[in-house]
Amino acid sequence: MSRHLDPRHLISRRRLLGFGLSGGSSLLLGGCALNGFSEKVGEASEPLNQRLEALLQGRGPVPEFRPDQVDPAALLVNSFNGIPRLNPASYRLRVEGLVSRPLQLDLAALAALPQHSVIMRHVCVEGWAAIVAWSGVRLADVLTLAGISPLGGYIEIDSADQYFESWDLA
Amino acid sequence: MPEPPDRPAPIRLAPLWTRAFHTFNLLVLLVMASSGLQIYNANPVFGGRGGATVPESLTLGGWLAGGRDSHFGFMGLYALNLGLWIVLLLVQRRRRLAKGGDLITIKGSGNSGKRRLASHRVVYSLMLVLLAFSLITGLAMFKPAQFWWLSGLFAFGEAFGVSAWQTLRVCHFATIPAIALLLIAHVLLSWRIGGLRLLRSMLA
Ligand code: HEM
Ligand code: HEM
Numbered sequence: 001m002s003r004h005l006d007p008r009h010l011i012s013r014r015r016l017l018g019f020g021l022s023g024g025s026s027l028l029l030g031g032c033a034l035n036g037f038s039e040k041v042g043e044a045s046e047p048l049n050q051r052l053e054a055l056l057q058g059r060g061p062v063p064e065f066r067p068d069q070v071d072p073a074a075l076l077v078n079s080f081n082g083i084p085r086l087n088p089a090s091y092r093l094r095v096e097g098l099v100s101r102p103l104q105l106d107l108a109a110l111a112a113l114p115q116h117s118v119i120m121r122h123v124c125v126e127g128w129a130a131i132v133a134w135s136g137v138r139l140a141d142v143l144t145l146a147g148i149s150p151l152g153g154y155i156e157i158d159s160a161d162q163y164f165e166s167w168d169l170a
Numbered sequence: 171m172p173e174p175p176d177r178p179a180p181i182r183l184a185p186l187w188t189r190a191f192h193t194f195n196l197l198v199l200l201v202m203a204s205s206g207l208q209i210y211n212a213n214p215v216f217g218g219r220g221g222a223t224v225p226e227s228l229t230l231g232g233w234l235a236g237g238r239d240s241h242f243g244f245m246g247l248y249a250l251n252l253g254l255w256i257v258l259l260l261v262q263r264r265r266r267l268a269k270g271g272d273l274i275t276i277k278g279s280g281n282s283g284k285r286r287l288a289s290h291r292v293v294y295s296l297m298l299v300l301l302a303f304s305l306i307t308g309l310a311m312f313k314p315a316q317f318w319w320l321s322g323l324f325a326f327g328e329a330f331g332v333s334a335w336q337t338l339r340v341c342h343f344a345t346i347p348a349i350a351l352l353l354i355a356h357v358l359l360s361w362r363i364g365g366l367r368l369l370r371s372m373l374a
Binding site: 069 | 232246314333
C-alpha cells in the first residue's frame with residue numbers, strides 16, 4: 001500500500017470533507033432546483049470516472065516535497081463539529097469489521113508501530129492545497145495488525161468530530 | 171409568383187459536424203464554467219476563505235459537491251468534444267485555422283476585408299488553444315499525484331513566492347475571463363464579416 005494512506009492524512013481529509021458537507025448542507029436546504037440535476041450527473045458519470053481513476057491509480061508513489069516548501073499557513077482546519085478534545089489517556093483507536101483480530105489501540109500501542117513521515121501536498125475538495133509534513137503510523141500497518149480479510153471492499157473511518165468517510169481498498 | 175431577381179443566394183451551411191462540435195462545445199463550456207464557479211465559491215482563488223464569491227445565479231450545482239458533480243460529470247464530454255473537433259479541424263479544415271501568414275496580413279494588408287478574415291481566424295484558433303489549456307490545467311489539479319510532472323510545471327511562480335498550486339488555480343480560472351473576451355471578439359467579427367447570414371451558417 002502506498003504512503004498516501006497515512007492515518008493523519010485520513011483524519012485531516014475527513015475533516016476537510018466534513019466542512020464541505022456541513023457548509024454545503026445549509027445551502028442544500030435553501031438551494032436551487034438544479035441540485036438534483038448535478039446529483040444525477042454525478043451519479044451517471046461516477047462509474048466511468050472511477051474506472052478512469054482506477055487506471056491512473058497506483059502508478060508510482062505520490063510526489064514528495066522539500067521541507068522548505070511546507071507552508072503551515074496554507075493548511076486550513078476544517079472540522080465537522082468543532083475541534084474535538086481527546087483525552088490521551090483514554091483514547092483508543094478501534095478497528096473492527098472483517099478483521100481476524102479486532103483492535104483497541106491506545107497511544108502507546110500506536111507509538112510502538114513503525115513511524116513514517118512524508119512531505120506531500122494535501123489537496124482539498126474546496127480547491128485549496130497545502131504542502132504539509134505528515135507523520136505517524138501507516139493505515140496499512142494498522143490493518144495488517146488487525147488481520148484484514150481480503151473480502152473487505154472498503155474501510156469506513158469514523159472521526160472524533162462525528163464525521164465519517166469510506167475508502168475503497170484498492 | 172416569380173422570384174425577385176435580387177434574392178440572395180441560399181445560406182451555405184457549415185458542414186454538419188462543424189456545427190455539431192461548435193454548438194455542443196458552447197453548451198458544455200457553459201456547464202463547465204458555471205460549475206467551476208461553484209467550486210470557486212467554496213474557497214475563492216482570490217482571497218481564499220473570506221474572499222469575494224461569485225453571485226449564485228452564475229453558478230451551477232447549488233453547493234460544492236453539486237458543482238463538482240457537474241464539473242467532473244461533464245469534463246469527459248467536454249474533453250472528447252474538444253479533442254475530436256480539433257483533430258477533425260486539423261485534418262479536414264486546416265485552411266480555416268490561423269497560420270503564420272495571417273499575422274502578416276493583419277499587420278500589412280491594405281485590404282480591410284482580408285485583415286478582418288485573418289484576425290477572425292486568429293481569434294477563434296486562439297479560443298481552441300485556450301480551451302485545450304483549460305483542459306491541461308484542469309487535469310493537473312484533478313490528478314496532481316498521477317500528473318505530478320504536469321502540476322510541477324506550474325512551479326515557476328515559486329521564485330516570486332506564489333505556490334505552484336495557486337499558479338495552477340489562477341491559470342485554470344483565467345480560462346473564463348480570457349474566453350469571454352475572445353468570445354466577444356469572435357461574435358463581433360463574425361457579425362462584421364458575414365452578419366446574420368454567417369451566424370446562421372454556423373448556428374442553424
Ligand atoms: C477537462 C477539462 C477540465 C478539468 C479536468 C477540470 C478540472 C477542475 C478541477 C479538478 C477543479 C477543482 C480544483 C480543486 O479542487 O483544487 C476545477 C475547478 C475549476 N474549474 Fe475546471 N476543469 C476543466 C475545465 C474547465 C473549464 C473549461 C472551465 C471554464 C470555462 C473551468 C473552470 C473552473 C473553475 C472556475 C474552477 C474553480 C477554480 C478553483 O476554485 O480553484 N474548468 N476544474
Ligand atoms: C467558446 C465558444 C466558441 C468557440 C471555441 C468557437 C470556435 C469557433 C471555431 C474554431 C470556428 C471555425 C470553425 C470552422 O470553420 O470549421 C468558429 C466559427 C464560427 N463561430 Fe464560433 N466559437 C464559439 C462560440 C460562438 C458563438 C457564441 C457564436 C455566435 C453567436 C459563434 C459564431 C461563429 C460563426 C458565425 C462562425 C463561422 C465563421 C466563418 O465561417 O468565418 N461562435 N467558431
